[in-house]
Ligand code: HEM
């Protein structure tokens with residue numbers, strides 16, 4: 221994986237020093253809270269209901285065991301012993317003291333990490349496919365391109381005060397595991413027939429997003445040559461920076477600009493800016509991509525067993541559910557579920573984080589990934605090591621065999637932590653997983669993506685859930701809207717609301733009912749989503765409201 | 767006509783990275799600048815299109831870019847667009863210009879700063895020196911980290 225050279229390190233160190241200076245000026249009263257706010261936000265520090273929250277960037281969700289260990293140590297030293305893995309492939313601490321923030325950033329910098337641009341109206345952490353470099357179905361590893369974009373977007377002088385936050389995802393497979401088209405810019409690395417055979421380039425989708433007005437990004441360019449990737453991105457951003465709405469923060473995301481101008485007109489403006497920028501020399505030298513690529517070379521894979529011994533049914537179940545096909549047939553990618561039955565989705569203790577780090581070192585070439593579904597991946601595990609790995613995970617309460625099942629739900633922090641929340645998400649998630657586990661229905665339902673947000677901001681991706689739950693405030697009482705049919709995979713779609721909302725007990729019952737409709741109606745091999753698409757909303761509505 | 771209320775005076779310029787004499791007259795709006803053939807100083811507001819000034823760059827000695835609120839980042843694009851088009855006169859950031867914006871503004875081509883509220887000199891000196899190295903190629907002509915890596 222990528223590792224810093226002296227320059228990358230210097231940039232992060234410079235930022236830590238800058239933040240120390242800013243925090244110092246705040247404490248001296250030279251900065252008002254209003255002036256300090258955007259600065260701390262650019263360093264990932266939010267003020268929440270009970271304490272400060274700090275977000276740590278994990279570029280394209282990839283990290284090594286030394287970094288993971290540091291995250292566990294910080295959880296113990298500065299938080300209440302927990303880290304929370306988020307849908308942005310990041311880690312968030314929910315109980316931070318302002319006085320500690322600069323020290324935490326310094327601890328992070330020691331292991332080549334930071335909290336830069338994890339909030340604020342700037343280009344955020346670049347996300348990517350969590351199976352990058354391991355998946356059997358990818359064209360190339362998307363991370364070198366993501367790293368090129370990371371450097372470009374870090375401390376970008378022109379794009380630090382954008383109309384609103386800006387999120388970029390990069391993938392390089394037909395299967396979309398990064399919700400690419402629900403990002404401000406989604407980039408798919410593709411191959412087209414060129415003069416000398418296949419030529420690699422980037423397809424640009426711009427103007428997707430969730431939040432209160434969810435939109436699926438339209439494609440604006442089907443092929444950008446690799447040596448123009450940064451220039452094209454810069455053109456997309458400049459048009460947005462100049463013309464994105466600033467009069468209303470709810471209409472400030474690029475999706476609104478693209479929607480209001482129309483994709484065609486936005487594209488025309490980008491192309492015009494792009495033509496101008498090609499002369500400005502903004503593209504990094506081509507050698508830079510070549511320098512970055514070897515960092516992501518395959519580790520030294522060895523041939524070994526291709527099958528596991530399935531005599532232990534618990535182990536066999538975990539293998540079936542939680543492993544993903546690897547490009548080398550003696551390996552798999554193993555998903556560590558952070559969704560134990562009744563647990564808080566995405567939470568891990570400091571000790572669990574360190575255990576995952578140790579296991580990565582022992583079994584996965586020192587590498588881990590954070591998934592946007594709030595789980596952790598060991599990308600390269602030898603099939604013959606799987607049993608030992610599973611045994612260790614299980615002992616640490618990290619062995620839940622539930623990837624992509626209803627128990628593997630996404631839930632935002634909600635009213636338990638978040639200052640913007642209308643309703644609690646976490647207790648709801650806990651109750652649903654307990655209920656489905658107890659009734660044994662999880663297994664029958666197969667792949668079913670349930671996503672919960674505590675308010676319209678949609679941090680829990682509810683628009684993209686096969687089943688989505690949104691917390692709303694109804695006359696001061698927590699209320700939940702149910703929606704069906706969303707997807708953030710390559711068949712991206714937005715979920716539709718079923719009808720009037722429910723109480724907390726009511727929505728749990730409603731989830732039960734819609735899954736029953738599915739089980740009754742499904743045809744061979746259909747997932748919940750497929751059945752919904754075939755039979756439509758009506759039968760579900762009937763079961764819910766008649 | 768020059769609007770006496772518009773524009774900062776050289777006295778209000780706190781930081782200047784040029785050797786020439788500052789222009790000592792008020793600025794006009796972008797619209798007025800396009801109509802008047804003799805205006806040599808102009809002020810850009812966030813909503814103005816900096817590109818409408820491109821035909822007149824030769825006669826302009828001062829362009830002020832106003833930041834009514836520091837969080838409105840349109841002025842950064844305006845500045846770069848002007849420099850990319852070859853504008854060589856003074857480019858002055860005025861308004862809600864704070865310590866922590868200085869280093870980015872400088873990189874976007876500003877070479878003079880007239881903040882509404884005077885800034886602490888030491889803090890500002892540190893801010894201008896924030897980045898020993900830079901990742902992006904901009905109009906300030908600094909060599910990027912990527913270029914240095916591949917010399
Ligand atoms: C607890 C404090 C948090 C606050 C105050 C917060 C605030 C917000 C707001 C205001 C938006 C809407 C932005 C817009 O549409 O313009 C948003 C969107 C989002 N947030 Fe959060 N958030 C928080 C935590 C999280 C966490 C923990 C995650 C990850 C699990 C997360 C992931 C997201 C995502 C994925 C979106 C949707 C992005 C989009 O609209 O494209 N947020 N957040």
Ligand code: SF4
Pocket residue numbers: 632633634635638639640641642673674675676677678679680
């Ligand atoms: S969706 Fe709403 S409640 Fe949930 S974390 Fe985001 S802002 Fe908070």
